[in-house]
Amino acid sequence: MKRGRSAAALLLLAAACTSGTSERLDKIENRIQGQILKSNRLEEDQQALAERVAADIEAMRKDNKAMRDELDLLRSQLAALKKAALAPQNAAEAEAEKIVQEEIENIRRAPKHAETLDAAAQRLRPISGTAVPFLVLELRQAMKRADLPTAGALEQVLARLEPGVVVAALLPELDMKQTRVLAAGILGQVGHTSAREPLARHLDDADFTFRFAVAEALVKLRGPEGKKAIPVLIEALKPVHRNHNIIAYDLLHRLTNLTLGYKMFGPDEEKTASAARWQEWWDKHGDTFEYPEP
Structure with missing residues (x-):
């Protein structure tokens, strides 16, 4: 009897286990199915989103093309207006x-x-x-x-x-070997004070002919830069600078109304001595020198 009951009990227990397992499997299957449905809906949503984005991009491309076309038209119209105006x-x-x-x-x-x-x-x-x-x-x-x-x-x-135009064009020529002497001369004749400082930067140039042209221009332009140029004129009184003697003396005489014994056609010894006297005079009076009335 005990064995019969045990067998029956085992059968009942097995049935109960089978029933419980089946229910759990059903629940698992249902959950899986639910996840699959959610995944499908997510894929559908993503696809729909991708389609909307693609549509928006295409619309933007069309809008951009329209804007580019309109911009090209405006540019063409502007170019035509400029051409007509010019x-x-x-x-x-x-x-x-x-x-x-x-x-x-x-x-x-x-x-x-x-x-x-x-x-x-x-x-x-x-x-x-x-x-x-x-x-x-x-x-x-x-x-x-x-x-x-x-x-x-x-x-x-x-x-x-026109002085301003001439000065602007000639200042670069002061650095050109072929034209710088003439450029300095023209700047002195034009008389535009904006040329003073650029000219003064060349007062120490190694080429005396150019340096003299700069000094001549500066004394014509006057100002403090012109006073700095006077020693170059005094240097030009010496026999070694024979080609510049006459112009140098004429400028100095006009500025000071002095001669200091200088003779343009005198012997070299007299020119040298007179140039030394001019230099002594400038050393004493240069700081207080004033230009004469024009």
Whole structure:
């Protein structure tokens, strides 16, 4: 009897275990199915999102293309407006350049004819902004081919054009070996005080001819820089600088109304002695020197 009951009990226990396991498996399966459904919905949502993003990107591309097309149109319209606005200016510049070339040709043909140079200066001054760069270029070329008459004529014309334009164009020429002496001379004739300081930076140049040209320009421009240039003029009184004697003495005499025994055509010994007296005078009176009335 005990064995029969034990067998029955085992069967009941097995059934109960089987039933419990089946229920747990069902729950697990249900949970898995639920996760699968959620995963499917997530994939659907992601796909929908991707489609919306793609649609938005495409819309933005179309909008950008439309904006680019509109911008291109605006640029074209602006370019057309600028061209229309600049047409008269370009025509005026072309006419000005034509005038400049005509006057340069006239100067080349008659560099020593005063009336030709007067006419060129009068005609070019109103268009100095266009004329000066061409004249400076022609000055370089004239010096390169050693055409001193044309270079001298250009110097005279440039000195009579708009001062500010001339100064701006010639200051760089102070560093050009071929044109710097003439450039310094023109700056002195123009008389624009903005050239003082740039010129003064060259007072210690090793080339005395250039240094003298700078000093001559500075004393014409006056100011403190001009006073610094006077010792160069005194140095130029010495026989060794014979080519500069006359101009140096003339400038010093005009500034001081003194002679100090200097004779432009006297013996070298007298010139040397007089130059020493000029230097002594400057050492004593240079600090208190005042320019005479113009």
